[in-house]
Amino acid sequence: MGLRVEIILPIKYYKEQIAKAKKAGDMKKVKELQKDLKQREAEINKQEAMDRNARANAADLKAGSAMGGANAPKPRSKPMKPPKPMKKPAMAYGGMANKKQHMYSGGGQVKDNMKGLKKLAEKRPDIVRKMGYNV
Secondary structure (H helix, E strand, O other): OOOOOOOOOOHHHHHHHHHHHHHHOOHHHHHHHHHHHHHHHHHHHHHHHHHHHHHHHHHHHHHOHHHOOOOOOOOOOOOOOOOOOOOOOOOEEEEEEOOEEEEEOOOOOOOOOOHHHHHHHHHOHHHHHHOOOOO
């Protein structure tokens, strides 16, 4: 468990070392140095981006964006909800006919078309009972 010490070298150093290795003809070392150079450039670019973001955030705080200043984000309007589907109209009471309740969507009254059965029940109640009606 030793300490890991990393030495950060400037880009100029890598370029000088690559030039020396090319003169010497050591292509293995050139490739290794080029790889290190790319890695170092990526680190520098990442650090610069982080610094830019930090400066921008500091400027926003200074301008008062956290309190609703000039650079504060504007509140977004809520997305509209789709309209709810309308309910079907409920069935209306249509009335009673032949001891049965009838429902109609448009309302109205039930028309009793069985007047003949009532007349038959007056004359021959036994036949009406055989048909299944209670008279």
